[in-house]
Amino acid sequence: MEKIVLPDIKDLHLIDVYIKNNGFNAVKKALLQKPDDIIDQVKRSGLRGRGGAAFSTGLKWSFMPKTTDKPKYLCVNGDESEPGSFKDRQIFEYNPHQLIEGILITCYAIGAKTAYVYIRGEYHKWIKLFQKALDDAYSQGYVGKGMKTKFQTDFFCDIYVHKGAGAYICGEESSLMNSLEGKRGYPRVKPPFPAQFGLWGCPTTINNVETITNVPAIINNGWEWFSKIGEPKHPGTILYGISGHVNKPGVYELPSGMLLTDLIYNYAGGVPGNKKILCVIPGGSSMPPLRGDKIEGVKMDAESLKAVGTSIGTGGIIVMDEDTDLVKVLARIAKFYYHESCGQCTPCREGTGWMLKILNRILNNEGSSKDLDLLISVASNIEGNTICALGEAAAWPVKFMVQRFRDYFEKRVSPEVLIPVANKVHSMRHTAFPIADIKE
Amino acid sequence: MTNFKFTEENLKKIDEIIKKYPVKRPAVMPVLYIAQEQNGWISQEVMLEVAKILDMHPEEVLGIVTFYTMYYQKPMGKYHIQVCTNVSCMLRGAYEIYDRVKDKLGIGNMQVTGDKIFSLEEVECMGSCGTAPMIAVNEDYYENLSKEKVEEILESLKKS
Ligand SMILES: Cc1cc2nc3c(=O)[nH]c(=O)nc-3n(C[C@H](O)[C@H](O)[C@H](O)COP(=O)(O)O)c2cc1C
Numbered sequence: 285m286e287k288i289v290l291p292d293i294k295d296l297h298l299i300d301v302y303i304k305n306n307g308f309n310a311v312k313k314a315l316l317q318k319p320d321d322i323i324d325q326v327k328r329s330g331l332r333g334r335g336g337a338a339f340s341t342g343l344k345w346s347f348m349p350k351t352t353d354k355p356k357y358l359c360v361n362g363d364e365s366e367p368g369s370f371k372d373r374q375i376f377e378y379n380p381h382q383l384i385e386g387i388l389i390t391c392y393a394i395g396a397k398t399a400y401v402y403i404r405g406e407y408h409k410w411i412k413l414f415q416k417a418l419d420d421a422y423s424q425g426y427v428g429k430g431m432k433t434k435f436q437t438d439f440f441c442d443i444y445v446h447k448g449a450g451a452y453i454c455g456e457e458s459s460l461m462n463s464l465e466g467k468r469g470y471p472r473v474k475p476p477f478p479a480q481f482g483l484w485g486c487p488t489t490i491n492n493v494e495t496i497t498n499v500p501a502i503i504n505n506g507w508e509w510f511s512k513i514g515e516p517k518h519p520g521t522i523l524y525g526i527s528g529h530v531n532k533p534g535v536y537e538l539p540s541g542m543l544l545t546d547l548i549y550n551y552a553g554g555v556p557g558n559k560k561i562l563c564v565i566p567g568g569s570s571m572p573p574l575r576g577d578k579i580e581g582v583k584m585d586a587e588s589l590k591a592v593g594t595s596i597g598t599g600g601i602i603v604m605d606e607d608t609d610l611v612k613v614l615a616r617i618a619k620f621y622y623h624e625s626c627g628q629c630t631p632c633r634e635g636t637g638w639m640l641k642i643l644n645r646i647l648n649n650e651g652s653s654k655d656l657d658l659l660i661s662v663a664s665n666i667e668g669n670t671i672c673a674l675g676e677a678a679a680w681p682v683k684f685m686v687q688r689f690r691d692y693f694e695k696r697v698s699p700e701v702l703i704p705v706a707n708k709v710h711s712m713r714h715t716a717f718p719i720a721d722i723k724e
Numbered sequence: 725m726t727n728f729k730f731t732e733e734n735l736k737k738i739d740e741i742i743k744k745y746p747v748k749r750p751a752v753m754p755v756l757y758i759a760q761e762q763n764g765w766i767s768q769e770v771m772l773e774v775a776k777i778l779d780m781h782p783e784e785v786l787g788i789v790t791f792y793t794m795y796y797q798k799p800m801g802k803y804h805i806q807v808c809t810n811v812s813c814m815l816r817g818a819y820e821i822y823d824r825v826k827d828k829l830g831i832g833n834m835q836v837t838g839d840k841i842f843s844l845e846e847v848e849c850m851g852s853c854g855t856a857p858m859i860a861v862n863e864d865y866y867e868n869l870s871k872e873k874v875e876e877i878l879e880s881l882k883k884s
């Protein structure tokens with residue numbers, strides 16, 4: 285199978301090697317066509333976002349207003365902070381020029397003159413690697429004003445790197461834009477969507493790093509070629525990241541719609557000690573977990589996963605063997621979302637903390653069977669009641685883990701309700717002490 | 725209060741950074757990074773100076789510093805040890821590593837050793853899930869670790 289995003293070419297990260305391998309020919313080709321034709325090709329190719337929501341890329345681009353007196357922007361999302369995801373860093377390291385070329389084509393298609401690549405702050409090394417590639421591309425005239433002479437056109441655009449500083453929420457598109465504007469990374473209420481009101485209130489498109497890196501290949505080989513790779517409704521290759529209890533964890537670029545079992549057993553080398561699989565999270569920690577005894581025949585693409593009650597997310601597959609303590613895993617996941625909630629919405633700010641508290645109680649063998657329904661109730665009250673999808677990201681793992689592993693969780697709680705200390709209540713009538721004992 | 729001033733060289737860098745954006749404010753994150761590199765951490769004086777340079781209110785700068793975990797509000801060790809304990813790392817023994825580091829350094833989360841050589845932070849997923857477990861020392865990642873390897877890393881840092 286031919287690889288699109290991470291081809292096996294030695295030293296492809298070097299600009300000379302990239303150029304020798306057909307590099308920057310797609311942007312040359314694109315610049316000879318009308319922007320709308322580029323959008324049309326990407327739409328027909330069936331390319332869907334690789335950042336989590338699997339939204340049609342061409343359709344997203346077509347939302348950008350054609351006539352506006354404001355500047356337009358492209359944001360490239362390299363925040364990559366979803367636990368279980370480690371694919372975009374491979375692109376920064378091994379194929380940065382294809383990402384750059386993809387950015388140029390995207391900017392041309394949507395009419396943007398400036399692109400910001402937002403990279404998580406912890407990726408110091410990959411920021412340097414990408415910046416080096418960008419500097420080389422600039423100095424050879426492939427980016428910036430030099431494009432005018434290089435490609436004999438009027439079009440040019442600038443690409444800047446913006447470094448994050450440790451906040452998962454900044455991967456959410458509107459939070460990322462606020463962060464880029466030099467503000468706290470608070471997600472914005474939508475609508476208006478970024479295409480109407482994005483960076484500095486200007487029309488903005490935001491795409492994931494992997495999404496954009498696919499674009500040059502579509503222009504070079506045609507949308508028909510791309511649309512025939514993998515699953516027709518979610519075509520192309522996917523950078524599957526496999527981690528946890530497997531013998532060969534790592535990133536595997538393969539067509540969409542691979543069998544989950546094929547990825548785990550044939551590519552990632554199976555489970556150490558040939559143990560059984562208890563649980564698999566298919567798309568990064570915020571996606572609904574699947575039972576190990578229900579993964580037979582499950583295909584990895586947006587539609588197939590939706591059919592079994594989960595989601596492709598970032599394609600980060602986390603495998604847990606039969607000896608895993610699921611309560612511990614879920615408590616750790618809950619802790620993450622509690623830590624990362626930006627605190628704007630009450631259900632998310634408070635609910636993430638409550639879920640963690642309840643799970644820690646169960647972990648300490650102090651949970652009651654009522655706690656399981658309580659967890660589902662708290663999760664369900666976060667879901668759908670928040671500004672951004674971090675609410676769902678926090679609620680889904682809890683809700684679906686408890687629902688799908690009810691038998692497992694029942695064994696960890698006791699039917700009695702243990703209340704080691706009196707519940708703290710605000711009304712005097714409900715205190716556990718005689719009123720006379722409470723003195724100022 | 726001792727004033728904080730950027731070096732000439734850093735002021736030039738800041739000028740370059742501001743040019744990347746249509747307005748000044750977006751430079752606040754990169755400028756805070758530069759300040760942290762120069763000063764070691766983000767003090768009150770640093771925030772006042774950053775606010776002045778970028779025409780921001782000092783409280784807006786404070787808002788940024790408190791939102792993002794990579795800006796330190798107190799001096800950290802010469803080697804800031806970050807241990808990821810998120811799911812993929814946890815499944816491969818991250819908590820054993822975290823406990824070993826804690827024992828070895830004798831400090832807890834966000835604390836600094838008496839000699840100011842080490843500080844410790846339990847961090848969220850660093851994007852090394854496929855090469856778990858991992859730690860980062862300042863800006864460098866160390867991946868595919870075992871308790872023994874981590875101990876070796878700490879020993880060699882101590883000597884350097
Ligand atoms: C809490 C949260 C975190 C997210 N983190 C990321 C991220 O790190 N990288 C990313 O590309 N998309 C992330 N997304 C999705 C983005 O909001 C957005 O949908 C995506 O970048 C669009 O690009 P695409 O259409 O190419 O997938 C996140 C979404 C949410 C709700």
Ligand code: SF4
Nearest residue numbers: 626628629632670672
């Ligand atoms: S859902 Fe959570 S993270 Fe998203 S805006 Fe609300 S509080 Fe912030």
Ligand code: FES
Nearest residue numbers: 808813849850852
């Ligand atoms: S879970 Fe530790 S690096 Fe991702």
